[in-house]
Amino acid sequence: MTPGPGRRLIPAYLVTGGRSVPAGPALDRLAVLVRTDEHVPPDTGAEQRRLCELLEPGALTVVECAAHLGLPVSATVFLATDLVAAGHLHARPPIPRAGEIDRSLVERLLVGLRTLH
Template sequence: MNEPAAPQEYSDQAVRPFVITGGRVRASRNTISVDTLLRAASDGPPLPLTATREQRALLKLCARLHTLVEAAVKLQLPVSVVMIVACDLVDSGHLHARPPIPQAGRPPLEMLQELLDGLRNL
């Protein structure tokens, strides 16, 4: 006999993205990208009572270091929406945004592959 399918986890998506961003489609900063590292400011001012739940959720999530795209996935929001919310929090001093490690600072892929192969051979 076929068992009924397990119910899908409920996801509250009643608010449209343009409502979350206040109708804005572009972020206030052009320096934030999908691989920008976000971290809550420990010395930042307290969030105002008018802060949205998305702002609160992003700030809570960024108590630990996350990239913008990771935060979007965990918040189940479009990347463009999280980018605008993150920019608002950076502008207000609640969130720090740090550019990712530059490509020149990363080790070559071949070296990483050799390291991985060496570890597997141990």
């Protein structure tokens, strides 16, 4: 049986080694991943190596990595958690949402801008 377009040859559960729980604390799906200078050993799995190569030019969130790799987010969390534990990646928590803006401050700003005109 040959896979159709967009279908993976390797099922996602094989990428995680059949585990149902990550080795370390699970990363948030919006955590930002950054590659370290740590050398990736030759015995590193192909999917983990692909993830490291994807992050060499910069930083991406876990969900962005999953989309680029064509993996489910849950499987990418496993890969990233293992690579963070091994020192090949740094993970930063997601940026929190901004608080609500004080409406009176915005109104005073608009009044001030109008007086300048």
